[in-house]
Amino acid sequence: MAEKKEKKPLDLNRRQMPKQPPEVRKYNFNEVAFGYPEDVAVEEAKRCIMCKKARCVQNCPVEIDIPAFIQAVADRNFAEGIRIIKQKNCLPAICGRVCPQEDQCEKTCTLVKKEGQLAIGRLERFLADWEARQGHVEMPDIPEWTGKNVAVVGGGPAGLTVAGDLILRGHRVTIFEALHRLGGVLVYGIPEFRLPKEIVNREVEYLKRLGVEVHTDFVVGKTRTIDSLLEEYDAIFVGSGAGLPWFMNIPGENLNGVYSANEYLTRLNLMKGYLFPTYHTPIKAHRRVAVIGGGNVAMDCARSALRLGAESRIIYRRSREELPARFEEVENAEEEGVIFDFLTLPLRYIGDENGWVKEMVIQKMELGEPDDSGRRRPVPIEGSEETWPVDAVVCAIGNSPNPLIGTTTPGLKLGKKGNIEADEETGMTSREKIWAGGDIVTGAATVILAMGAGRKAANSIHDYLMGGNGHGNGADDGSGANTASDANAGADQNTT
Amino acid sequence: MHFDSLVDALEFAIEKEEEAEQFYTELAEKMERPHMARIFENFAEEERGHRRMIKDVIMGRPSFVPQPRVADLQVSDHLMDVAPSPDMDYQQALIFAMKAEKAAYALYTQLSEASEDSAMRDLFHLLAQEEAKHKRRFEIEYDEQFSGEN
Numbered sequence: 310m311a312e313k314k315e316k317k318p319l320d321l322n323r324r325q326m327p328k329q330p331p332e333v334r335k336y337n338f339n340e341v342a343f344g345y346p347e348d349v350a351v352e353e354a355k356r357c358i359m360c361k362k363a364r365c366v367q368n369c370p371v372e373i374d375i376p377a378f379i380q381a382v383a384d385r386n387f388a389e390g391i392r393i394i395k396q397k398n399c400l401p402a403i404c405g406r407v408c409p410q411e412d413q414c415e416k417t418c419t420l421v422k423k424e425g426q427l428a429i430g431r432l433e434r435f436l437a438d439w440e441a442r443q444g445h446v447e448m449p450d451i452p453e454w455t456g457k458n459v460a461v462v463g464g465g466p467a468g469l470t471v472a473g474d475l476i477l478r479g480h481r482v483t484i485f486e487a488l489h490r491l492g493g494v495l496v497y498g499i500p501e502f503r504l505p506k507e508i509v510n511r512e513v514e515y516l517k518r519l520g521v522e523v524h525t526d527f528v529v530g531k532t533r534t535i536d537s538l539l540e541e542y543d544a545i546f547v548g549s550g551a552g553l554p555w556f557m558n559i560p561g562e563n564l565n566g567v568y569s570a571n572e573y574l575t576r577l578n579l580m581k582g583y584l585f586p587t588y589h590t591p592i593k594a595h596r597r598v599a600v601i602g603g604g605n606v607a608m609d610c611a612r613s614a615l616r617l618g619a620e621s622r623i624i625y626r627r628s629r630e631e632l633p634a635r636f637e638e639v640e641n642a643e644e645e646g647v648i649f650d651f652l653t654l655p656l657r658y659i660g661d662e663n664g665w666v667k668e669m670v671i672q673k674m675e676l677g678e679p680d681d682s683g684r685r686r687p688v689p690i691e692g693s694e695e696t697w698p699v700d701a702v703v704c705a706i707g708n709s710p711n712p713l714i715g716t717t718t719p720g721l722k723l724g725k726k727g728n729i730e731a732d733e734e735t736g737m738t739s740r741e742k743i744w745a746g747g748d749i750v751t752g753a754a755t756v757i758l759a760m761g762a763g764r765k766a767a768n769s770i771h772d773y774l775m776g777g778n779g780h781g782n783g784a785d786d787g788s789g790a791n792t793a794s795d796a797n798a799g800a801d802q803n804t805t
Numbered sequence: 806m807h808f809d810s811l812v813d814a815l816e817f818a819i820e821k822e823e824e825a826e827q828f829y830t831e832l833a834e835k836m837e838r839p840h841m842a843r844i845f846e847n848f849a850e851e852e853r854g855h856r857r858m859i860k861d862v863i864m865g866r867p868s869f870v871p872q873p874r875v876a877d878l879q880v881s882d883h884l885m886d887v888a889p890s891p892d893m894d895y896q897q898a899l900i901f902a903m904k905a906e907k908a909a910y911a912l913y914t915q916l917s918e919a920s921e922d923s924a925m926r927d928l929f930h931l932l933a934q935e936e937a938k939h940k941r942r943f944e945i946e947y948d949e950q951f952s953g954e955n
């Protein structure tokens with residue numbers, strides 16, 4: 310009779326990641342979390358029970374072989390661990406920090422039932438940071454030029470992924486970016502205390518060293534149209550994101566001191582406001598800041614306002630359970646002292662004699678009866694209006710794609726909100742030679758989804774350029790994504 | 806406003822729906838962006854559906870049954886008016902439509918309350934509820950499309 314295998318006792322103690330204490334970090338813009346020390350990472354990895362049917366992988370948008378990289382950490386074979394991740398994800402230092410793992414891989418971890426789900430995201434970050442500390446980047450060989458030129462519009466995660474994948478397949482790639490720096494939301498949106506700019510710069514520098522050409526301050530649709538670029542390029546990928554902010558359309562939104570989240574965060578991030586007080590902040594010093602909305606963007610704004618010395622509050626129309634922001638970021642915001650006003654709706658803003666916002670009128674809400682979909686929607690409570698003093702309002706309720714490319718490219722099929730319609734598997738649009746992916750297609754979503762879309766589009770573009778119909782899986786090498794990303798294994802390293 | 810007969814009242818209602826349909830169709834034609842034109846064409850189609858329903862009543866085939874009061878989410882109450890323009894976007898179109906449906910609801914409610922004839926009162930009440938349902942559909946769409954993070 311076969312000997313019964315001894316069962317390892319379950320370790321449900323999810324290891325904590327050291328962080329700056331709230332009373333310290335609320336006064337600086339340095340990264341909040343420090344990352345796992347090596348021994349803690351290994352302990353955490355050893356908790357994995359190595360399920361036969363790895364449901365974590367099924368719930369990862371780019372299907373990283375999670376058990377394999379976790380095993381490598383447990384074996385202290387970190388080089389192997391990062392190699393495995395990079396087969397599917399070339400920006401792990403970024404995704405390990407900002408991916409909503411609690412809704413993806415960690416949500417379907419078998420240990421979640423006992424509230425001890427493995428910290429997959431933190432281990433991903435650990436490996437990426439470990440690799441960066443090694444300080445050596447292996448530059449891959451670039452194949453001979455195929456004779457094809459590709460233009461990438463937008464230097465966010467979608468565009469960067471396409472550029473990285475295609476240059477490694479021998480095509481010439483040029484990125485056209487409207488701002489003066491590459492990185493998209495990673496540099497102008499997500500604040501330094503969640504994603505240090507240095508990490509994004511590393512990725513961008515690596516791409517440049519691979520030979521990707523970059524034109525910044527170049528607004529496609531204005532400087533040159535897509536059709537004019539098509540005279541020179543064999544294929545175009547549009548990854549221009551969703552940078553058009555929504556306002557609520559209530560009175561007073563045009564007062565001074567009422568910002569969109571985009572404007573507020575861009576001022577901070579691109580104009581070095583996060584180096585306050587070394588750099589003078591490009592935002593007026595406000596005492597009472599109200600941030601409207603409950604998503605990640607709202608949390609970032611509220612926590613930034615706090616760090617600039619303001620009393621900072623989140624005004625959210627629904628209840629805490631419905632907050633769309635990552636739970637971890639809500640907790641961080643609460644610890645730091647952001648005030649949360651749930652079931653509260655701004656009705657209008659009132660200005661002073663100089664046109665600066667000085668008050669906001671709000672109304673309290675309650676959750677109504679469940680509707681056909683079972684959802685309880687907030688309805689106003691009669692007579693609950695109140696007037697609150699504020700000297701700045703940041704509207705963080707969402708974004709749409711900027712209409713510029715859609716309106717200057719005839720024949721490009723658009724969806725209701727002005728998003729470009731593209732095939733989910735290939736990124737092909739209604740126009741030949743034009744692909745699209747990321748937030749410009751889905752509306753505001755996530756970094757990993759934008760990267761995933763970029764990867765699929767790169768495969769399709771490569772197939773097309775090599776004489777296929779865009780539906781193959783990389784016409785000449787047949788190996789699809791993995792070839793490019795294998796070679797891309799140095800992308801997250803320090804380029805010393 | 807006074808109607809001599811139920812049929813008069815229904816014809817008035819049909820005219821209102823026709824006006825709305827025509828308004829949305831014209832707006833669709835004016836849009837600079839094809840996807841916005843499609844949106845207004847859909848709005849017009851919805852109004853056509855209403856008109857068909859009222860015609861059914863005239864033909865003795867009432868297709869709507871008494872409805873409980875439709876909850877008002879009041880999504881558009883505090884939003885500023887939007888003037889229709891060729892470069893409107895989806896958010897503005899929805900605000901415009903919510904407000905238009907609210908106005909139609911108010912009109913039918915007023916007519917219902919002012920009717921002495923009970924059949925007419927019931928009919929306008931039904932039409933008001935139809936408009937309220939219509940408005941609620943736009944409110945939910947607005948809520949989901951433009952207030953997900955709010």
Ligand SMILES: Cc1cc2nc3c(=O)[nH]c(=O)nc-3n(C[C@H](O)[C@H](O)[C@H](O)COP(=O)(O)OP(=O)(O)OC[C@H]3O[C@@H](n4cnc5c(N)ncnc54)[C@H](O)[C@@H]3O)c2cc1C
Pocket residue numbers: 407408409462463464465466467468485486487488491492493494495498499500527528529530548549550551552574605606609711713714746747748749753754755756757759
């Ligand atoms: C404040 C904030 C916090 C977020 N937090 C998270 C998070 O924690 N986790 C997560 O997964 N996601 C988060 N997101 C969402 C995530 O950042 C986006 O989904 C992702 O960046 C989309 O990538 P993209 O490449 O499609 O577009 P973007 O990152 O928006 O990049 C598009 C680029 O195109 C450029 N561009 C636009 N128009 C033109 C033009 N006409 N010509 C040339 N260039 C153009 C833009 O300047 C920009 O650089 C957050 C977003 C924001 C705003």
